[in-house]
Amino acid sequence: MSGVLLWVSCGPKENPISVGVAGRGGKSQRRFGLCNGITFASFSPAVTDPSRSSEERVYEVVLKQAALVKEQNKGTKRSLNLNKPIEGDFTQGDLLSVAYDRCGEVCAEYAKTFYLEAYPIRLVVHYFFVEIEIEIDYTLSIEVWCRRTDELVDGPNASHITPKALDRWEKRLYDVFEGRPYDMYDAALSDTVSKYPVDIQPFKDMIEGMRLDLRKSRYNNFDELYLYCYYVAGTVGLMSVPVMGIAPASKASTESIYNAALALGIANQLTNILRDVGEDARRGRVYLPQDELAQAGLSDDDILIGKVTDKWRSFMKGQIQRARMFFDEAEKGVSELSSASRWPVWASLLLYRQILDAIEANDYNNFTKRAYVGKLKKLLSLPAAYGRALIGPSKNLTKMVTTK
Numbered sequence: 001m002s003g004v005l006l007w008v009s010c011g012p013k014e015n016p017i018s019v020g021v022a023g024r025g026g027k028s029q030r031r032f033g034l035c036n037g038i039t040f041a042s043f044s045p046a047v048t049d050p051s052r053s054s055e056e057r058v059y060e061v062v063l064k065q066a067a068l069v070k071e072q073n074k075g076t077k078r079s080l081n082l083n084k085p086i087e088g089d090f091t092q093g094d095l096l097s098v099a100y101d102r103c104g105e106v107c108a109e110y111a112k113t114f115y116l117e118a119y120p121i122r123l124v125v126h127y128f129f130v131e132i133e134i135e136i137d138y139t140l141s142i143e144v145w146c147r148r149t150d151e152l153v154d155g156p157n158a159s160h161i162t163p164k165a166l167d168r169w170e171k172r173l174y175d176v177f178e179g180r181p182y183d184m185y186d187a188a189l190s191d192t193v194s195k196y197p198v199d200i201q202p203f204k205d206m207i208e209g210m211r212l213d214l215r216k217s218r219y220n221n222f223d224e225l226y227l228y229c230y231y232v233a234g235t236v237g238l239m240s241v242p243v244m245g246i247a248p249a250s251k252a253s254t255e256s257i258y259n260a261a262l263a264l265g266i267a268n269q270l271t272n273i274l275r276d277v278g279e280d281a282r283r284g285r286v287y288l289p290q291d292e293l294a295q296a297g298l299s300d301d302d303i304l305i306g307k308v309t310d311k312w313r314s315f316m317k318g319q320i321q322r323a324r325m326f327f328d329e330a331e332k333g334v335s336e337l338s339s340a341s342r343w344p345v346w347a348s349l350l351l352y353r354q355i356l357d358a359i360e361a362n363d364y365n366n367f368t369k370r371a372y373v374g375k376l377k378k379l380l381s382l383p384a385a386y387g388r389a390l391i392g393p394s395k396n397l398t399k400m401v402t403t404k
């Protein structure tokens, strides 16, 4: 066996849910055993297995990104060559500083859960705890690219978006990675990806998620849903960590930290899905695993009717438990991040996780009630997040399953 598995799979005893996996060693076979209602999986290498699960396929991206980070740590750096001029009268230094400022403005425009809490905290951290001068926040260029990508299928022009437009967006992405930005925001991203060991794959995969959203409105099982969640949110975790950085004192393997980042993206997206069930159904979309709905005696019609029944409550309990397991997995990696990144990440994790509590507090009515975390709770989470952020990398490696 090449690696004990990370975690995975859960569900209330009466409605166990197989969540899936992430293991080491790429092609692998899974063995499941049930223990107290929680399924644990372990891996063993397989010769060739064409029908690999989504988790196994996604884990290959994790390994690829981790390998790139290790390579860059050895000193192989890319350099930015803005070989296509951008409109305006700027030197390259000015241009980048203006570009990052604009990225900050765009993120402020979108400001909801993540920006609102994370960005001011980052500023506070920079001002009072790390440095007096505000550093450029390089993750902003990534966030803006993700927002723009999402806007293609979710924004005001979404009805005109075709797979061809996404192909053009992908071509542009290659240009950005090769130092040929089309505009300011691209220039900031070109700069970021030239400075940090960010792999293009998660970006391509996010575009793939948008393609999927155009053609698919139902998910047969959790394996399909997991892949979607990776595409649209897990990718963000993989894009961010190379920029946020890992604490120099961390003894955890790079792979395990990227895995935790992936888990946070998945947890956030699952939470989003559970919060927006009614809203999505009214747009003709059901992002819940159809086989699990059927097992619970539920169908799309029940969701459209939108009546909270005991069947629905029990089904939702299982879904919430699974999302929490992904948050648990993510938590193991936060302390391994660089000190300046830990607070915002803890803050967003604790805040987003509370949306699950809010769904419970709404008696699982996610058809007509939007679960949200009130301002006071949000405020109280900040010192809690700060307290956790003070704890740096664990000396005890048993907490992280994989080792360097």
Ligand SMILES: CC(C)=CCC/C(C)=C/CC/C(C)=C/CC/C(C)=C/COP(=O)(O)OP(=O)(O)O
Pocket (backbone or CB within 6 Å): 112, 113, 114, 232, 233, 234, 236, 237, 238, 240, 241, 257, 258, 260, 261, 262, 264, 265, 268, 269, 272, 330, 331, 333, 334, 337, 345
């Ligand atoms: C845990 C470790 C090691 C690192 C952290 C790595 C990161 C930053 C992971 C987070 C990934 C992330 C932010 C994914 C996006 C998920 C998501 C569902 C975003 C939805 O954003 P909005 O649409 O603005 O949400 P609201 O509608 O709730 O405001």
